[in-house]
Amino acid sequence: TQLLEQSPQFLSIQEGENLTVYCNSSSVFSSLQWYRQEPGEGPVLLVTVVTGGEVKKLKRLTFQFGDARKDSSLHITAAQPGDTGLYLCAGTTNAGNNRKLIWGLGTSLAVNP
Amino acid sequence: DAGVIQSPRHEVTEMGQEVTLRCKPISGHDYLFWYRQTMMRGLELLIYFNNNVPIDDSGMPEDRFSAKMPNASFSTLKIQPSEPRDSAVYFCASSFSRGGMGGRNQPQHFGDGTRLSIL
Numbered sequence: 001t002q003l004l005e006q007s008p009q010f011l012s013i014q015e016g017e018n019l020t021v022y023c024n025s026s027s028v029f030s031s032l033q034w035y036r037q038e039p040g041e042g043p044v045l046l047v048t049v050v051t052g053g054e055v056k057k058l059k060r061l062t063f064q065f066g067d068a069r070k071d072s073s074l075h076i077t078a079a080q081p082g083d084t085g086l087y088l089c090a091g092t093t094n095a096g097n098n099r100k101l102i103w104g105l106g107t108s109l110a111v112n113p
Numbered sequence: 114d115a116g117v118i119q120s121p122r123h124e125v126t127e128m129g130q131e132v133t134l135r136c137k138p139i140s141g142h143d144y145l146f147w148y149r150q151t152m153m154r155g156l157e158l159l160i161y162f163n164n165n166v167p168i169d170d171s172g173m174p175e176d177r178f179s180a181k182m183p184n185a186s187f188s189t190l191k192i193q194p195s196e197p198r199d200s201a202v203y204f205c206a207s208s209f210s211r212g213g214m215g216g217r218n219q220p221q222h223f224g225d226g227t228r229l230s231i232l
Contacts, residue, residue, distance in 0.1 A: 042226055101158070104155070105155040
């Protein structure tokens with residue numbers, strides 16, 4: 001069974017701090033997607049990483065896909081209260097026409113003003 | 114363009130009652146997914162459709178759950194009879210199959226969910 005483990009599970013920081021959250025697996029994924037979910041809403045895609053070693057930046061957010069395509073990280077610089085939410089990673093496989101995403105349980109981030 | 118629309122947003126009912134959740138996917142999307150989210154288990158895929166045809170229902174917990182997609186713009190998830198352990202937030206998501214790798218990397222677009230409480 002393919003699993004994605006996210007850490008830490010919970011994180012509470014002050015505005016302006018930097019943080020990194022992780023998404024790890026023993027399985028290889030063809031791509032990883034990162035979503036953010038705010039209370040009362042569904043997850044919204046932030047980025048998709050496809051190539052091993054790939055780094056993508058979205059303003060203050062930096063996403064990296066591991067060289068072996070088994071893990072990924074999300075780094076936030078100078079966190080703001082608007083970054084508060086549940087960060088979910090989800091992996092895709094090359095298995096035929098399978099459209100299932102393998103989801104992590106998420107990192108719940110609270111940024112305090 | 115409107116996003117994925119789910120109804121109702123909240124449902125509170127007594128155990129044993131039938132519950133019907135509704136979803137309108139984004140126009141033009143050919144994949145539709147039903148998920149259940151709880152604190153303990155996270156997001157669980159229940160079933161997904163491609164071009165209105167169920168492709169994988171291995172995540173449906175038991176026979177009390179059923180899902181239909183009679184046309185490209187509407188899907189339902191029914192629970193009959195409902196039980197307290199079915200209480201969760203249920204999400205519908207849609208995506209389309211264009212793009213590289215058969216669209217496998219396309220994002221899933223989620224509705225705002227239905228918060229279901231079975232008393």
